[in-house]
Amino acid sequence: MRGSDLNAPDGAPAEWQKYAKVLRSARERLGNLRIDDPALPFCVAGLARIEAMLLRPVRIAILGETNSGKTSVAGLLLGTGVLPVSVLSNTSVPVLVSHGGEPSLAGINRDGVSVRLDGPEDERLKEGPFSAIALSLPLPWLEEYQIADTPPTSLPAEFTADADIAVWCTVATRAWTESERNLWLSVPARCRNAAILVATHKDSFYSDEDCAQVMRRLGTMTKGLFSEIVIVSAAESGDVAEPGSISSSQDSEELREAIARCADRLRARRLLKSRRIVGRLARISLQAFGRRFIRHEAAATLLQWTRSSGAIVKEYASGQITLEQAVEQLLKLFAETAEDLRPGAIESSARRTSLTSESLTHPRSSAMPFRSVAMVRADLTVVLRMLATTPPGESPERREQRSAARATLVTLAELDGTFAELGTWLTAQAKPENTPSRARQ
Numbered sequence: 372m373r374g375s376d377l378n379a380p381d382g383a384p385a386e387w388q389k390y391a392k393v394l395r396s397a398r399e400r401l402g403n404l405r406i407d408d409p410a411l412p413f414c415v416a417g418l419a420r421i422e423a424m425l426l427r428p429v430r431i432a433i434l435g436e437t438n439s440g441k442t443s444v445a446g447l448l449l450g451t452g453v454l455p456v457s458v459l460s461n462t463s464v465p466v467l468v469s470h471g472g473e474p475s476l477a478g479i480n481r482d483g484v485s486v487r488l489d490g491p492e493d494e495r496l497k498e499g500p501f502s503a504i505a506l507s508l509p510l511p512w513l514e515e516y517q518i519a520d521t522p523p524t525s526l527p528a529e530f531t532a533d534a535d536i537a538v539w540c541t542v543a544t545r546a547w548t549e550s551e552r553n554l555w556l557s558v559p560a561r562c563r564n565a566a567i568l569v570a571t572h573k574d575s576f577y578s579d580e581d582c583a584q585v586m587r588r589l590g591t592m593t594k595g596l597f598s599e600i601v602i603v604s605a606a607e608s609g610d611v612a613e614p615g616s617i618s619s620s621q622d623s624e625e626l627r628e629a630i631a632r633c634a635d636r637l638r639a640r641r642l643l644k645s646r647r648i649v650g651r652l653a654r655i656s657l658q659a660f661g662r663r664f665i666r667h668e669a670a671a672t673l674l675q676w677t678r679s680s681g682a683i684v685k686e687y688a689s690g691q692i693t694l695e696q697a698v699e700q701l702l703k704l705f706a707e708t709a710e711d712l713r714p715g716a717i718e719s720s721a722r723r724t725s726l727t728s729e730s731l732t733h734p735r736s737s738a739m740p741f742r743s744v745a746m747v748r749a750d751l752t753v754v755l756r757m758l759a760t761t762p763p764g765e766s767p768e769r770r771e772q773r774s775a776a777r778a779t780l781v782t783l784a785e786l787d788g789t790f791a792e793l794g795t796w797l798t799a800q801a802k803p804e805n806t807p808s809r810a811r812q
């Protein structure tokens with residue numbers, strides 16, 4: 372079971388995964404075009420960065436006082452016997468566990484250089500010349516998550532800086548001491564939004580009621596400081612106080628679910644952020660694309676558009692005209708300018724919009740298509756630039772490539788919603804009493 376509806380049912384890709392795919396195919400399409408225009412590599416590089424941000428594993432920092440069960444909790448998450456707990460529990464540096472094709476152990480020295488180690492018995496592990504130890508394991512769970520098991524510290528904030536989720540371990544039988552509280556409060560407050568309090572040593576309780584009581588007490592004492600509280604038995608089976616009385620695989624499942632809920636929220640935020648950045652990146656790229664080819668006479672027309680449309684935005688900003696009037700005036704001016712740049716452009720514009728509506732799977736924001744007058748102006752400017760930048764004597768082949776590049780950028784900028792609106796509006800202009808129905812305050 373997954374934490375929330377942000378994730379599709381098991382097996383089906385989640386929204387963020389689908390969007391990462393959209394970005395990847397757009398990037399490949401743009402990269403494969405044989406067009407020499409600096410706007411394209413700029414956009415491709417930006418897309419690659421955003422895609423990597425979306426796909427980056429969620430980083431979990433496991434924190435807590437000495438012997439609170441941090442290393443055991445890491446072991447619980449990864450599965451019994453996977454982590455060389457006996458060795459790693461003695462290190463005084465963080466242990467970073469991530470995904471790898473085959474198990475490997477390395478020391479990261481002070482300069483950030485990774486030194487391969489022979490295994491848990493390697494003497495260099497104890498000597499401590501490293502600033503961190505990196506363990507790679509071929510576990511499917513690690514494709515989405517990375518773990519940092521942290522050493523004793525008086526400064527937990529140094530480990531949360533890089534973390535997406537913080538897991539704070541506390542021993543259930545003496546949970547949430549004053550010193551723990553002070554340590555946790557020293558971590559920036561923003562970490563509390565994706566923080567899980569894990570009470571270990573659940574197996575020390577004789578009854579479920581004792582357990583429930585501790586959970587209630589922890590809930591009251593740590594109110595507002597964590598987004599989840601979980602109680603687990605984290606010991607490897609040999610250490611368990613009452614063998615057979617607990618099921619740590621169920622605990623591990625519960626902890627993973629709590630982590631998945633935090634991760635879902637994080638990924639939803641990353642997705643939103645990615646969409647915004649991609650939209651901006653694609654708009655900038657569209658503006659720059661073909662800039663070298665702006666026709667001489669078109670430059671003057673564009674300049675006129677810039678001035679007049681700027682004046683409309685100003686009038687709107689100073690309250691002289693309503694949003695509806697502003698949008699209507701912009702569209703009128705746009706239609707005239709477009710006709711100027713390429714006679715016949717407006718008539719075919721409704722048809723042209725269908726060119727850009729490639730099959731994207733994300734929901735369109737139809738509620739507010741015209742988010743602001745300035746946005747409408749910026750989007751219309753992009754369209755006009757396209758009309759103004761047909762290089763003279765361009766071969767049909769090149770024209771096709773250029774329009775493929777534009778179509779991809781338009782889709783990424785999520786401009787096609789605007790274009791569809793434009794198409795509707797322009798068609799509606801045939802009937803004079805119609806005004807753009809979506810334009811509103």
Ligand SMILES: Nc1nc2c(ncn2[C@@H]2O[C@H](COP(=O)(O)OP(=O)(O)O)[C@@H](O)[C@H]2O)c(=O)[nH]1
Pocket residue numbers: 435436437438439440441442443444460540571572573574575603604605606607610611612
């Ligand atoms: N019985 C029991 N022992 C545990 C539990 N969690 C950790 N321990 C033991 O407590 C000791 C300290 O655990 P460790 O994970 O090394 O703590 P760390 O210093 O925070 O990393 C070890 O001997 C563990 O086996 C638990 O849930 N139940």
Ligand SMILES: [Mg+2]
Pocket residue numbers: 441442443459460461520521
């Ligand atoms: Mg430890």
